[in-house]
Amino acid sequence: MTGSGAQVPGTEARLARIRGRAMPKSHNARTIAALASNPGCARRAIMDAAGVDKQRLAAHLGYPAPFGQSRFALARGNAFEAQLKADGAAQILHLLRENLGLPLEQAHYIDLDDVGGNPGMDLRHARTRQLLARPEGTMFDHPVLRLQVGGRHAYLEPDLIAVQVGEAFRIVEIKSFPVIDGQADGGKVAAAAIQSAVYVHALRDLVGDDKVHHETILICPKDFSNQPTAQRLDVRKPLTVLRRQLSRLTRIEDLLKLLPEDLTFDLDPDPDDKTATHRRDPETLKDAVSQIDARYAPGCLSTCELCYFCRAKSSGQTARLGQQALEDLGGLDSIPAVLGLASGALRPSPERAEATAVLRQVVALRAEVFGREPEPTPAYPEVMGEAV
Amino acid sequence: MSALTAYARTLAAERQIAQPVASVRHVHVSDRPLVFVPLQLAGEANAPLAAIVGSDRGTPTVLTVAEPRDRNQRFAFIADLADVILPYIEGYPLGTREAKNGNLVPVAGDAPQLIVPGPAAVAFTRLLGRSARFRRTDGPYAVPATVPLVGRWLSFYSERPEVPGSSLTLVVTDALASHWATGQSPEEDLNLASILGWIAPPPGMTGAEAALLAEDPVRCPPAGPATDPTFDNEVLEGLIKAVRAARLTGGGSGRIRHALTEELRTQLEPTWERMWQAVDLLRALRPGDHVASRWERDCSAFARYADWARATGLPQPKHDGAVQASRRLWDLEEDQRRFAAERAYDDPLVMAEHRMSGEAFAGTVAAAEPTRVDASGRRRVLRPRITVETGDRVVVEPGTVLTSPARTAQEARVISVEAGERTLVTLELQKGMGQSLTPPPGSVPELGERVCYATFNLGYQRRPEFPPREETPWTHGGPPAPYVPPDENAQEAWS
Numbered sequence: 001m002t003g004s005g006a007q008v009p010g011t012e013a014r015l016a017r018i019r020g021r022a023m024p025k026s027h028n029a030r031t032i033a034a035l036a037s038n039p040g041c042a043r044r045a046i047m048d049a050a051g052v053d054k055q056r057l058a059a060h061l062g063y064p065a066p067f068g069q070s071r072f073a074l075a076r077g078n079a080f081e082a083q084l085k086a087d088g089a090a091q092i093l094h095l096l097r098e099n100l101g102l103p104l105e106q107a108h109y110i111d112l113d114d115v116g117g118n119p120g121m122d123l124r125h126a127r128t129r130q131l132l133a134r135p136e137g138t139m140f141d142h143p144v145l146r147l148q149v150g151g152r153h154a155y156l157e158p159d160l161i162a163v164q165v166g167e168a169f170r171i172v173e174i175k176s177f178p179v180i181d182g183q184a185d186g187g188k189v190a191a192a193a194i195q196s197a198v199y200v201h202a203l204r205d206l207v208g209d210d211k212v213h214h215e216t217i218l219i220c221p222k223d224f225s226n227q228p229t230a231q232r233l234d235v236r237k238p239l240t241v242l243r244r245q246l247s248r249l250t251r252i253e254d255l256l257k258l259l260p261e262d263l264t265f266d267l268d269p270d271p272d273d274k275t276a277t278h279r280r281d282p283e284t285l286k287d288a289v290s291q292i293d294a295r296y297a298p299g300c301l302s303t304c305e306l307c308y309f310c311r312a313k314s315s316g317q318t319a320r321l322g323q324q325a326l327e328d329l330g331g332l333d334s335i336p337a338v339l340g341l342a343s344g345a346l347r348p349s350p351e352r353a354e355a356t357a358v359l360r361q362v363v364a365l366r367a368e369v370f371g372r373e374p375e376p377t378p379a380y381p382e383v384m385g386e387a388v
Numbered sequence: 389m390s391a392l393t394a395y396a397r398t399l400a401a402e403r404q405i406a407q408p409v410a411s412v413r414h415v416h417v418s419d420r421p422l423v424f425v426p427l428q429l430a431g432e433a434n435a436p437l438a439a440i441v442g443s444d445r446g447t448p449t450v451l452t453v454a455e456p457r458d459r460n461q462r463f464a465f466i467a468d469l470a471d472v473i474l475p476y477i478e479g480y481p482l483g484t485r486e487a488k489n490g491n492l493v494p495v496a497g498d499a500p501q502l503i504v505p506g507p508a509a510v511a512f513t514r515l516l517g518r519s520a521r522f523r524r525t526d527g528p529y530a531v532p533a534t535v536p537l538v539g540r541w542l543s544f545y546s547e548r549p550e551v552p553g554s555s556l557t558l559v560v561t562d563a564l565a566s567h568w569a570t571g572q573s574p575e576e577d578l579n580l581a582s583i584l585g586w587i588a589p590p591p592g593m594t595g596a597e598a599a600l601l602a603e604d605p606v607r608c609p610p611a612g613p614a615t616d617p618t619f620d621n622e623v624l625e626g627l628i629k630a631v632r633a634a635r636l637t638g639g640g641s642g643r644i645r646h647a648l649t650e651e652l653r654t655q656l657e658p659t660w661e662r663m664w665q666a667v668d669l670l671r672a673l674r675p676g677d678h679v680a681s682r683w684e685r686d687c688s689a690f691a692r693y694a695d696w697a698r699a700t701g702l703p704q705p706k707h708d709g710a711v712q713a714s715r716r717l718w719d720l721e722e723d724q725r726r727f728a729a730e731r732a733y734d735d736p737l738v739m740a741e742h743r744m745s746g747e748a749f750a751g752t753v754a755a756a757e758p759t760r761v762d763a764s765g766r767r768r769v770l771r772p773r774i775t776v777e778t779g780d781r782v783v784v785e786p787g788t789v790l791t792s793p794a795r796t797a798q799e800a801r802v803i804s805v806e807a808g809e810r811t812l813v814t815l816e817l818q819k820g821m822g823q824s825l826t827p828p829p830g831s832v833p834e835l836g837e838r839v840c841y842a843t844f845n846l847g848y849q850r851r852p853e854f855p856p857r858e859e860t861p862w863t864h865g866g867p868p869a870p871y872v873p874p875d876e877n878a879q880e881a882w883s
């Protein structure tokens with residue numbers, strides 16, 4: 001994301017240094033949703049605020065991100081979207097009117113991407129605001145939206161259409177996963193709902209809460225065909241979760257205070273090298289990344305490019321065993337502590353007494369079933385100090 | 389999950405190798421299962437790209453589609469698949485048995501078992517079945533008769549994992565995860581190579597190391613149905629284009645098709661091996677006592693469906709009717725209850741979870757009155773009492789009726805619970821002791837015996853009467869029209 005002039009210059013300068021010479025990456029609904037899904041992770045918060053290319057960073061660290069994009073999927077997604085938006089989005093208009101019965105007059109289609117020159121995000125955002133205010137068109141493609149993330153403005157350039165139906169806008173999202181016999185993959189619909197919620201949230205910031213409907217419209221291919229079908233999505237729930245999570249994000253400025261002034265993830269690109277070789281020593285880069293606290297959870301594996309790096313650095317944390325395991329272990333966050341408390345090698349502090357009692361019971365039951373297997377009782381001095 | 393499983397995960401992480409969370413096997417593994425590993429083209433709605441399939445480890449069939457976006461090629465693939473699956477299913481003959489009411493009911497002595505890598509393969513199979521079962525053998529886009537037929541079987545088999553305790557379709561990652569805890573998360577356990585790595589790492593490697601290697605798609609191509617995107621972009625795209633170009637120019641298409649098949653084979657064969665490795669691992673476990681009876685129920689379900697399909701010649705409808713849906717829901721809940729109880733009765737490690745939650749307790753018999761007679765009623769009846777001393781947390785109330793896995797026919801009513809350092813539970817027993825006033829030896833737990841009592845039992849609950857279809861109440865939409873698959877199902881738009 002690019003910062004607007006309204007923000008503290010010191011913060012911008014520091015974020016720019018953290019990013020280094022790479023082109024800034026901007027937010028999109030997916031990254032906002034991912035950030036909101038792990039609001040306790042300062043590492044991601046800083047990197048996203050600074051516009052760090054996490055994919056490239058992870059690769060340079062030796063932990064390339066596990067998500068590639070198949071060109072087959074890309075091609076199909078693009079073709080489907082192009083088909084819908086052809087002829088002034090004629091198919092979309094038809095769906096909204098016929099399928100969903102929305103009372104739409106003759107709708108114009110305005111592509112807000114059509115701006116001369118190469119204006120900054122804040123200018124394009126202003127133009128979106130200006131055009132949305134004038135009800136001369138009812139279907140807006142590529143609006144530039146803005147929302148508050150960690151006390152800063154993040155801009156989004158969603159590939160989406162906002163339609164004005166009566167007094168309120170509705171977000172229309174196009175996805176290329178199929179709806180077969182009226183049913184789509186639940187996980188994909190949920191992800192789409194969260195992304196739509198991000199857009200609703202951002203659009204409300206622009207035009208006011210009561211001007212954006214909480215029901216969004218999801219357009220997908222129907223059955224095994226390329227014919228589109230539209231369904232309504234009520235995003236009130238994901239919207240509430242999103243708002244709460246975003247409000248839990250620490251202000252970027254406060255996070256920066258904890259970090260050394262000269263922190264940077266600059267990859268030291270070779271200026272003469274067309275193949276974009278990066279000369280930064282991966283070891284110093286690892287140290288730099290490790291300066292910022294992370295909060296790894298298995299959910300990161302599908303949402304954050306740094307997941308393999310963070311996972312490798314999280315050994316000994318129960319969080320890596322999954323959310324359920326963490327809860328079932330009474331919130332004990334360290335594997336050595338769990339094992340130590342279970343075996344009796346560690347004495348629990350009062351707040352851990354209950355979780356420990358459960359563990360002792362588990363050990364006794366296992367011993368009964370397996371016969372007296374020797375449970376490991378390794379000594380963990382650093383944890384011992386903390387727990388006893 | 390539970391604290392027991394979570395603790396097993398921490399142990400696995402510490403020991404770098406998976407830990408058992410079951411002490412017996414809870415799934416049935418056929419002597420001759422049909423292993424099916426499908427791959428799909430990314431981005432498309434259920435476009436099959438390739439599959440490796442077969443019931444013999446040494447001679448799998450590899451099927452590929454050169455242009456998955458072409459409707460005719462998709463159905464040619466399904467027809468080829470049918471040529472493997474249908475003869476396999478026909479190897480399990482149906483018979484009939486006379487029911488109590490004199491009707492003949494279909495039965496099967498054994499049933500085909502489908503084995504797929506993971507839940508995503510089930511979802512793919514469901515859609516593959518859905519895409520094939522309504523097709524017609526005449527009119528526009530006619531297909532061979534085997535296509536709708538195999539579509540119906542794929543639909544049937546892809547519904548079965550929803551039924552608790554059913555093994556007709558074995559979902560390998562789920563089956564492994566219900567018997568072993570790894571030192572990673574359930575999300576990561578969905579990767580077949582990774583969970584197998586934790587359970588049975590190659591020699592000289594820890595489970596954790598093997599699981600890490602399993603994430604390298606070059607070393608371990610994904611078990612599908614999604615392919616490795618890098619493979620798509622660097623290998624597959626070029627070959628699919630080359631096949632298309634060769635077809636247009638009429639030159640060398642056979643050679644390029646062959647190259648495509650060989651490349652897809654490299655993506656499939658490692659998974660094929662792993663599937664059988666998983667089968668071996670599961671087979672090596674001793675089956676729980678109720679596995680066989682659950683498989684019998686599976687065989688009946690297979691026979692009932694085969695008989696219905698043969699009699700009606702119809703594809704399953706897209707949606708259940710209201711009555712059928714509520715009956716199905718009731719059945720699923722009942723299956724769930726029984727499966728949970730059977731697992732606990734078969735496996736002390738599973739029972740331990742119920743002991744943690746207070747639904748069961750185990751201890752030793754501290755006092756016993758095996759010949760106690762209750763003379764308060766009209767008839768003198770044998771009502772032995774025992775007192776069980778246990779260290780488990782006991783939450784049962786007096787009056788509750790309990791059952792012991794060792795004596796499932798016997799009822800034990802809680803008379804009193806005396807909490808203390810060790811809890812004393814006094815139980816009064818009835819049933820399972822013959823007719824006389826002296827209990828046969830062994831029918832009443834003896835002093836000092838280890839016993840376990842649970843609040844749940846294996847009793848079979850009779851399904852309540854559901855109205856026949858014709859009497860579907862108006863609250864549920866009224867009686868549905870008789871089921872005739874509409875033409876539009878057969879003629880739906882395709883790409």
Ligand code: SF4
Pocket residue numbers: 038041042043044294295296297300304305306307308310
């Ligand atoms: S992968 Fe690392 S940086 Fe990304 S959200 Fe998870 S813990 Fe934070």
